[in-house]
Amino acid sequence: MLIKYNTKDVELLARLMRAEAIGEGNLGMLMVGNVGVNRVIANCLDFKNIRSITDMIYQSPGGFSGKDSPLFFSSPTTLQKQFAERILKGETYHPATNSLWFYAPNNAPCKSTWFNQKLAGNYKNHCFYEPAIGVCNELH
Numbered sequence: 001m002l003i004k005y006n007t008k009d010v011e012l013l014a015r016l017m018r019a020e021a022i023g024e025g026n027l028g029m030l031m032v033g034n035v036g037v038n039r040v041i042a043n044c045l046d047f048k049n050i051r052s053i054t055d056m057i058y059q060s061p062g063g064f065s066g067k068d069s070p071l072f073f074s075s076p077t078t079l080q081k082q083f084a085e086r087i088l089k090g091e092t093y094h095p096a097t098n099s100l101w102f103y104a105p106n107n108a109p110c111k112s113t114w115f116n117q118k119l120a121g122n123y124k125n126h127c128f129y130e131p132a133i134g135v136c137n138e139l140h
Contacts, residue, residue, distance in 0.1 A: 003040050005088045009053040013037075014076035014084035016057050019066030024124045026083065031096035031123055033087035036064070038100050044136040047100065095121025098139040099128040 005013075013033055021028035039047045039056045050056050057067050066072055076084070096102070099120050105111070110127035112119050117129040133140045 002090050010081050010084045012053050014080040015072050018080050019069040019072035031093050034092050034096035035099050037087055041138045042136045095128040098130040101129040102126045
């Protein structure tokens with residue numbers, strides 16, 4: 001287990017993963033979960049006071065836009081909750097493994113940096129960005 005979590009956290013993370021990446025399929029949702037958990041693990045940059053799934057989802061400014069999507073407000077499926085629990089237990093998927101940010105550039109190529117962070121890679125329509133080694137020791 002990477003971070004402490006309860007049933008409510010599993011449900012919240014599953015809802016966020018769905019809202020942010022259902023169009024990217026199962027692997028895309030898992031990668032979004034990686035980024036979310038990384039923000040809780042990391043005690044650096046914009047995430048110094050993010051210590052729980054709730055903190056991460058509702059961070060303002062800087063939180064996830066998916067929390068405002070209609071997809072966020074309905075109950076997650078059993079499969080989506082299983083995905084969230086897998087991520088909370090430590091599964092990671094490249095290029096989200098150490099990433100703290102992602103965005104969808106609307107059919108444009110990924111920028112080499114975003115918010116001064118380097119491109120870790122992309123999956124379908126999402127570009128993932130990670131801090132340099134040594135910046136967030138909890139991730140590297």
